[in-house]
Amino acid sequence: MRITKAEVVVTSPDRNFTTLKLTTEDGITGLGDATLNGRELAVVSYLRDHVVPMLIDRDAARIEDTWQLLYRGAYWRRGPVTMAAIAAVDIALWDIKAKAAGMPLYQLLGGASREGLMAYGHASGKDLPELFDSIREHQEQGYRSIRVQTGVPGLKSIYGIASNARLDGDQGVRYDHEPAQRGALPAQEDWDTRSYLRHVPTVFEAVRNEFGPELPLLHDAHHRMTPIQAAQLGKSLEPYDLFWLEDCTPAENPEALRLVRQHTTTPLAIGEVFNSLWDYQQIIREQLIDYVRSAVTHTGGISHLRKLVEYAAQYQIRSGFHGPTDISPVGMAAQMHLGLAIHNFGIQEYMQHGARTNAVFQQSFTFEDGLLHPGDQPGIGVDLDVDEAGKYPYEQAYLPYNRLADGTVHDW
Missing domain, CATH: 3.20.20.120 (Enolase-like C-terminal domain)
Known part of the structure; x- marks a missing residue:
């Protein structure tokens, strides 16, 4: 179950989102969320320029091995940009695995522990x-x-x-x-x-x-x-x-x-x-x-x-x-x-x-x-309409910041 395609989709319907879409040789797709509020394009570059080339032709079933490769193989570890990019790959691979198994993801994780x-x-x-x-x-x-x-x-x-x-x-x-x-x-x-x-x-x-x-x-x-x-x-x-x-x-x-x-x-x-x-x-x-x-x-x-x-x-x-x-x-x-x-x-x-x-x-x-x-x-239960996403291009957006009465920048 090799990965044959990896796409990074940026869309801004009500706000900016960064989504990774992986496709396997069997035609199974998986989605992952890589949105980092106010710094979305930093993760886009990390995925497109550094991670996607490593994913093509990898076995989509090897989730833990892929996680360790992306984490330990980069040398520079942790931080919001790196971990959001890794998260997108990991979620997409779990989505693929659950779809291949024909069941919702929670069943692969041990089944439901509660009604909701x-x-x-x-x-x-x-x-x-x-x-x-x-x-x-x-x-x-x-x-x-x-x-x-x-x-x-x-x-x-x-x-x-x-x-x-x-x-x-x-x-x-x-x-x-x-x-x-x-x-x-x-x-x-x-x-x-x-x-x-x-x-x-x-x-x-x-x-x-x-x-x-x-x-x-x-x-x-x-x-x-x-x-x-x-x-x-x-x-x-x-x-x-x-x-x-x-x-x-x-x-x-x-x-x-x-x-x-x-x-x-x-x-x-x-x-x-x-x-x-x-x-x-x-x-x-x-x-x-x-x-x-x-x-x-x-x-x-x-x-x-x-x-x-x-x-x-x-x-x-x-x-x-x-x-x-x-x-x-x-x-x-x-x-x-x-x-x-x-x-x-x-x-x-x-x-x-x-x-x-x-x-x-x-x-x-x-x-x-x-x-x-x-x-x-089956999977995580979300489908991406790429054509609909294309109607809403990225728009620059920031979170606010605080100042005290004397002008000092304070934690927001």
Whole structure:
């Protein structure tokens, strides 16, 4: 089952996506997601110029050997560009193997461990009335778990607020919140940590009073606090019983999370910007987190992410795979199959793609009564309409960045 063709497809229906399509001598195709938000073309070049020549005439069945070749054979290891490229190849090879076997991928990974995957959506608002409306809207869509992001008095534009997203013709806000903006330069947002720390606990108090104690609530701090500030936030949110507090402080320094752990029992989710098991090794071993946040797209594919969550399972740490709209339907489907199969699944982030994206990527997965399921189509269950993809060429887009009131660049 030799690979005879490898194509890198770049399309921008609702945002930019990078997709690898492999074809074997038997005519079986496999898709892989290589989207790196705001740096898509870096991965395109890595794939086209360096990886694709190595794939032609390789045995598509040798998934682990191919993974090791691309990882160890490059000498320069890890990092988001390399691991996204490897992920695309790995996902595509698993797609091919499952199609050749005539079964959905999760069956090859050991079969289903649950009926479906609990998903959470992104509710947000500049103020409490807008936030409450957003929570109710997500509940009506079927979400049983809700991430809560809020405006902060005195700050004009910050991460996570859907009503700050730009409009797109008559479509309104493209998604609940897609921060990447098309244009020649990144947008600037503002930040004040002390104002945020004062305000956020009052928001969660109001949400609990309005929606009760049973609704699982999540919050993303997006790397913006020092360790002691993160500890303060975690402690102040304890009365509101969060499902998790995400990315409370930059996690490259494990000692930072030790300090946070000393001061709060709020569960911690970390890792959407990590790219490998080795990034997590110490914080998992020392049990400094409760959920791993990596996406299959950015963490070397199904093969590597599976090893990561199996390692985490030894310490009762569960999955919380990254799933905003910068993970394409290909990447989302791949991690749904993995999430359905593993024992230590926790929750799946799920932002719904727009109609144009769904026309480019036809999908078999479903979202019903708060649960995702990848479907039972052979492979990962996603087909790429290349002609439809060709209608939407790449457009320059950047994620925003933050500045403090005095002009200092701050973590976004």
